[in-house]
Amino acid sequence: MSPLAKLLKWGTFAFEAFLALPVIGGIFVVANGWVPLGIAFILHAVAIVVLLKDRGPVVGNVIGVVTSIVGFIPVVGWIMHGITAIVLLVEGVSASRRTPRY
Numbered sequence: 001m002s003p004l005a006k007l008l009k010w011g012t013f014a015f016e017a018f019l020a021l022p023v024i025g026g027i028f029v030v031a032n033g034w035v036p037l038g039i040a041f042i043l044h045a046v047a048i049v050v051l052l053k054d055r056g057p058v059v060g061n062v063i064g065v066v067t068s069i070v071g072f073i074p075v076v077g078w079i080m081h082g083i084t085a086i087v088l089l090v091e092g093v094s095a096s097r098r099t100p101r102y
Helices: 003-019 024-031 035-053 059-070 074-097
Strands: none
Touching: 003 024, 003 035, 003 059, 003 074, 024 035, 024 074, 035 059, 059 074
């Protein structure tokens, strides 16, 4: 993966992991008028485009797009952010060990 793809993969993981914190993530989203969900949506969409170009794993970012859309529902959003963070973590670790397919 290119450095930009790795940055987007790990950056979206960190953002999702922060939003998955039970009280802190929810307060952050509500206090900022749900704008962080829009930012997460844009970050995941950009990551998908870059990862498709680099032939990287995109499943975590696709789940992140869905999470950004349904994230305004309190408990569902919290669970989805947690699931997305775990999937992005697994993809980030496994992609860094993988050799490129050309």
